[in-house]
Amino acid sequence: MTRELLLDASGVAKNYGAVAALSNASLAVGAGEIHALMGANGAGKSTLVKILTGAVKHDTGQILIRGKTHRVNSPAEARRSGLVSVYQEPAIIPDLEVADNLRLTETPIEPFRHWVSELGVNDLDLRETARNLPLAVLRVLDLARALAIEPDVLLLDEMTAALPADLAEKVLDVVRRQGTTSRAVIFISHRFLEISALCDRATVLRDGATVGVVDIEEGVEERIVELMLGPAADGPEQPASRTTTPISEQTSAARPRLTVSKLGAGTKLQDVSFELRVGEVLGVVALEGQGQDELFETLSGFRRPSSGTISIDGTEQRFGHPADAIRAGLVYVPSNRVDALLMQRSVRENIALPFCAGSWGPIDMTREAERVGKAIDRLQIDTRAQGQVQRLSGGNQQKVTIARWIATGVDTLLCFDPTRGIDIRTKRQIYALLKELAAHGSSVLVYTSELQEVQLVCDRVVVIFGGRVVDVFPADAADEPTLMRAAYGLPRLAATVAGQPDHAPA
């Protein structure tokens, strides 16, 4: 690299309490370069971006822009020193006119107009209130605003996600032309297709550290996936012994409980079809923002689908409210416990809530105590602080959200990342419980962001990319590298299909 380095960050580290979000990240971008920043969920991409744009401060490391130390305390300062970022969610105030939004960031109008038309939006009225414009247009405006201040380094986070194809094409075109100037672009994307078409080099993060910088060339996808995965894990977790073998063998023959067909919702969930069988734990794997949130919201009755159908035991269902989904046997455990719990109320009231939804009359306290007690025992909830759920530990809180449905009796359990941010022991207990439920004839659909744990709990896995199902694996073929490749939309390797036993057989 003989080019002048526009941005040179090295040894950047950031701790949140005891958790190291970044341990040793580096990123160097030269003039005229389009540089991809890659990493699996939780590798530290967003922390690095926040540090570069001044949203959070780093603990150690140095960041140079054009060779000068870059010390910023706010995105506005970052902008003045030549670094501008465009996020997935447009940073536009919806209740202001477009022109007022531009004034807020001191954006020159003429260059802005130029870039807007370059990006393919021709009939923009600056007096229009931002709220009235479609999201895709707002994202383009956000980008045009960034381009108008001619930043040295432009940072684009998932810029093309949820853009219609023609706009995405224009955006990529404009970004490509930035690469022919003396400026630079940092491009964050999960799409190899875009990266190989656009970028010159890629920096790969894993577990908070930069693990490699590669030139983009033919076949580099393999190398990047390898870097993101790291050295083969020395099997820290054995797949739990399958005490329920009969069921898992039955599953291929078992009848479907939940059939999802060509389901679409919002801009992200495009076309998803799969079957969840009786007695099965079906995993869902996807990178962030591939439509999995919309999928679970639709299945649990929080959101109406824009296309496609949901059938249970062969009967088509329409959910207008979660109560409809619950009646059909579909119950939901969201990843964020705060969404699911009455924090000021007791464990008992939290678990008994679905009963109260069904009947407003007097409660049979003895029967309730019995049902709640059984669910508490089964999940081994620590009830020392049961007066208020907010005094329980995170793991125990998550157990309460599941216990609620155990007490009601579960046909089909929808779990969205049920083990996010909880301790390993509780994690194991939850996995064991999900398997046990399936063994007793329930069906479980579980999205997890922790790929290495898929084999511990699932019978099969569907992988979603760009709002569509890209692959389905039986659990024994679903090791982490295979899932990672599939999650990035790469084709299967011939070798993995053979399914050599990477793990010791049970």
Place this chain on the structure above:
Amino acid sequence: MSQIDTTAPPIGLRIRRLVRDQPLIPLIILLIGLVIILEILRPGIVNERWIANTIKFAIPLAILASCQTLTMLTGGIDLSVGIIATVSAFVMATQVTTYDPAIAIAISLIPALVIGLANGIGAGLFRVHPLIMTLGTSLIATGGLQVYQRTVLATGSAIPDSLAWLGTGRTHCIPNSLVLFIPLAALIILGLRRTGFGRLLYAIGDNENAARLSGVHSWKVIVALYVLSGFLAGIAGLVYVGLIKAPSLSLAVPLLLPSVAAAVIGGTSIFGGRGGYAGTIVGALILTVLTTLLTVLQVPEGARRILFGLIILGVTAAHVRLTEDS
């Protein structure tokens, strides 16, 4: 002893925990304290008669405060209870000249239920903030009452003996209104703890999203709640007019803000999800005793209001501090 001291938490913390788990205790202590102060300032004032009078005046306030307690548990409020009580009292007093008291009472509760239904539909279905919704309906009801008054100018008004007996009467020094109030209070307290509807009020106030996830249709609960609140306000108006014996266009309106204060002092969180009716009853008693105390002190009206406001703020702040997790 020293062994206990090392294992048990310090006394301050133990008191805090006790107060946190039994928030009624400090309220009752405060109530007794106020009564003692009153007795010191005016020796001999606290006797059976005084107690019966205090209870008589506290009951209409406590019933109105039940409306605030129930709606505040869901994170709402009902600012129309003052005028609803007034409307019911006024309609009853003017209809009783033509109809049998039982029928007049039934007629008088119709506007209470209608206003409650309007509040419920606005707050539950159209998601208008309850503060705005009930403020709006209370203005409409105030105007409606004036229109109604013109149509009954000639009829005159009366208070049926039954309501006067209930509102003012005493049997062996025990106020008759307790005949109505004790079962009503028991019903509300038990209803909150031991019925699905009561639990749902807490659930919606604590986390509406979680309630929805568990299959609760919040709007149905909210509509039923405000109808119930209107009904209770109507009852409060009838008891109050039996006590005051002079129906007017603003009879119970001055009770509106004390009804909110009673619920807040009683430990019900205005943000929803926490509280109960037992505390509210003590809150209503505290406010009633406080009013007597300030009257006895012969504080001028302006200063009395200032003191009243300061004391409410002080008690509420202290209560929140004591019962919050440290």
